[in-house]
Amino acid sequence: MSDRESRDVHVAIVNYFTAHYLDVLVRQLVADGAASVTILDNSVDDGQWAGLSELAAGLDTVELLRSPRNVGFGAGHNAIARHLGALADDQVLCVLNPDTRMEPGCLRALSDALDEIGADAVVSPVIVTGDPVRPVTWFAGGEIDLRRGVVTHSGYGQQPPPRDGSVFSTGFLSGAVLAATLKVWRTEPFDETLFLYWEDADLALRWAARGVALIVQPRARVWHAEGGSQTDGGRQHGAVYHRYMNRNRTVVLAAHMGLLSLFVGAGAKRTVGQLVAPLRERRWRGGAAECHAALAGLIDGLRAVAVHTAARRAVGRSRRRAHRCSERGDGGEVTTVAVFAPTPSGGHPEYVLKALDGVLDSDDDIRFVWPRRPDLERRFVSDRINQPVAIPAQLPRTDVDTTWRWVSERARPWRRHDMAFCWFLLWRRDIDVVLLEEIQRFTLPLVVGLSRMRGRRVIVRLHNIRRHDYAGSLVDAVDERLTGRGLRMADSVLVHTAGNRRVACAHYGLRCVDVVPHGISVAPAAGSAATGPPTFLFFGEIRQNKGVDILVQGFAKYSGECTLMIAGRSEDSTRARIVDAADRDRRIEWIDGFVAPAAVLELFARARAVVLPYTDFEAQSGVLHMAIEYGVPVIVSDVGALGETVRALGIGLVVAPRDPVALADALTTIEDSRVNGEFRRAIGDAQNSLDWRTIGPTLSSALRGVCASG
Incomplete structure (x- = not known):
């Protein structure tokens, strides 16, 4: 059956x-x-x-x-x-x-x-x-x-x-x-x-x-039967309805959005509307008793939130005291680190969770508090990390019809991720170190300054040394000035490679920059057999600086047996070129949009090599490390930390940026079984050296060191 x-x-x-x-x-x-x-x-x-x-x-x-x-x-x-x-x-x-x-x-x-x-x-x-x-x-x-x-x-x-x-x-x-x-x-x-x-x-x-x-x-x-289970029925709701509707709205919104949302902006307008709803239902002829019930419900909700908050803080204080008394190593106290990483989905929260797990696996006396949005993907919620809901959700760019409305959404202080994080820190007395895993570049000096209150130490993880999308513009000059100011205010800045450190020090005038490599978790089925023809794989969001047009030109000069798989969501500026290339060359396939996690394994299993022909890049690449996780050799252009990492690990070929002829030669070279096999063996060694459990003590040392230096 x-x-x-x-x-x-x-x-x-x-x-x-x-x-x-x-x-x-x-x-x-x-x-x-x-x-x-x-x-x-x-x-x-x-x-x-x-x-x-x-x-x-x-x-x-x-x-x-x-x-x-x-x-x-x-x-x-x-x-x-x-x-x-x-x-x-x-x-x-x-x-x-x-x-x-x-x-x-x-x-x-x-x-x-x-x-x-x-x-x-x-x-x-x-x-x-x-x-x-x-x-x-x-x-x-x-x-x-x-x-x-x-x-x-x-x-x-x-x-x-x-x-x-x-x-x-x-x-x-x-x-x-x-x-x-x-x-x-x-x-x-x-x-x-x-x-x-x-x-x-x-x-x-x-x-x-x-x-x-x-x-x-x-x-x-x-x-x-709408309203059939209510004793009053109809559109004129009774006192019980208005009391519990207002009370429970207050309790739920306070838990998922913060109490401030009830009294600021659109939330305040709705709160007032709920209180006068009985009058509107009765066309302003009666309803005083129901209005009194609505107000009583709001007050009762606020009282319930206050009691819950007080109880939670009391429990938190007792737990922290017990934690500090019982969890000491080598005579030292536990270090509490607050992490700012508000993105709720995609590769970044996955990276942050793995990095923090690597520190926890090192058995150092460090515990993390990661304030999160209510819509953080369930797979990133960890029972090893304290993750209170303290960051408001924001409308994604794709759901906002105009740029000005999007700017307006981000400009409101009570809706901003960084301001919510600072407000969270204001009420926490147990935080020793603040780790900014994501930065809001134009407000970074303000965020670092507020985070340093109560004598806290601040570390900024600089994933992207510079923004590539407005390089050379007036916005870039303002960005450079404000970001540099915020980074210099921090106690330490973390980058992924020695090359990133040289660029960051020269560009922003930094003195205290530590290198913590990008870690990996070996994919459970890395190296598994493919079920389709071999491919060269371009994976990830497609932007102007990713060099997809260079890849298409180089692939046109390649005459081997592999096809080209382009997998990722594209900006409008590059979409037409990809569609045109796929129409002209039937060996090119494009998966337009987000790739489900279940399909990622098949893409990397079929890949003879992952190709990253970036043209303008001053950062480390998450896709490069995905290739290492899945055991796939790479071809990268010599920009940012790509060439430096590939040369150091010996896991692929490095070509000059914007050179389709060199890229075509690299495609032919890496297709050779002997060359490809040598790179795959080198990847095995790289997987051991970059495992998060190996990288964890390095990050732990940086967190501990910034406390010792204070």
Whole structure:
């Protein structure tokens, strides 16, 4: 029997004076094949319990639980999940509002979606409302705007999406209907302090932070009596609604965005709007009691945040005292390092995590605090590192329609990553060293100055010596002046190679620059057999300085058996040239866009060599070190740290920049099996010398040394 056939769907319902809805719903669920239906009665009412007992009579798959008090929506569903503790993790639990009607086949469609996407996902049907014959959309996906503090339902009031559509991802799932494996529910349950409302938004944010996929299944339909599970109903919400809506909005936004977001900018506008919402609903004729409830909810939320913050700080202080007393090595105290690395996805947080793990593996008395954004990819969340959510999320450049709006977003102090980091440091008394793994170049002097408060030492990791995208411009001159000022204010600057150190010292007038090489983690399947024809691989984001046009010209002069694979997202300025080259030469293939991690192994397994024909580059290359991780020789142009690293390790060929003829000769040379084999053997030695566990003590020494020098 297949997994799909054996996967059972269990249904959880929390009742609060809604027994009149459940007679029809429960029979629909039984007919639709629910393995079990568990109803927890929150009503604390004998009449409700009698009605539930009557409808469950004779239905073996229906089980009733009676709560001694009204524990709330989220806590009620958590209680049901605990009650189902004997069930296997791969069984599906569907959380369902009592004021719904489920179409035949809905449970199977939800289970099929989990089979299609994977067990680490949560799925919702399309939820409709209104006339059951001609319903309109109530929920077909949604988004949580943390900046404004508002949740939106996509397509609300419009025609439902087609039933034959594919499952699609979303940023928010309504708590009216949710289906996930019991493993997901047990790992990340509802927050029981959120008695009513916003518990689904909080859960969606925590799921997303863990990397759980949030999806909608169009083939599954559920009708929902909007407001049917509220005692007041209709569009004029009662005092209970306004109290808990304001309270829990405050608690959730404070946890995921910071309390300041409620009272600054768009968040403040929404906060005021929530407080006067009862008056608007009643067209300014009444609603005083509801307004008082809304204000009481806001105050209660602020009180809850203050209590939670005080408790967290008290626990933190006691842990730090215990940590400093118990974790001493050779008579020295533990050094606490705060790390600034706000990027939530891609190669940079992966690099930072591996570098910090390398230090932790060295068994030195160093611990890290890495303030992060709420949307940091789950694979970068580590139980070895303290990673509080203290950096606000920002709209990516691709989601902003104009450059001025993008600049406006970044110019607001309360939205900036670096200012949020400095605000975080202001309240932390346990930080000894600040490690700036990313720099905001124009504000670097301010950030270094604020970071040095309380006598802290500051280290700046300079990955890119200079920006290549505006070299020689007025902006470059301003950048050079401000960046140089910030670097000179720091106690130490870290670069990847001796060549980078010479350039940084000459360009910025630095005196204290330490070399900490770029480390690697050997890929688990490095050197595995390829399943396709051999290629020369260009990998990574394609920009003007990456020399793709030089690569295409050189490859046109190459007559061997390898094809050319270009994999990465391209700027508009280079896109047309790549498309034209691929049209003219069928040996060239282009993967346009982000390459999923699962596909990266295949690309490097097929590669005879990785080619980096950069034209203007004053940094170290992450792609070069990926090639070393996967055991693939390289061809690089002699710019930045590329040529220096390849020559020192003996892992490939170095050519002059902007020379397609030399590049074509290098392609022919490295294709030779004997030459290629020699480079691959040298890569084995390089993997040992650049392992993060080898590099870790070097970074640890730099962190310790800056404290000793102070």
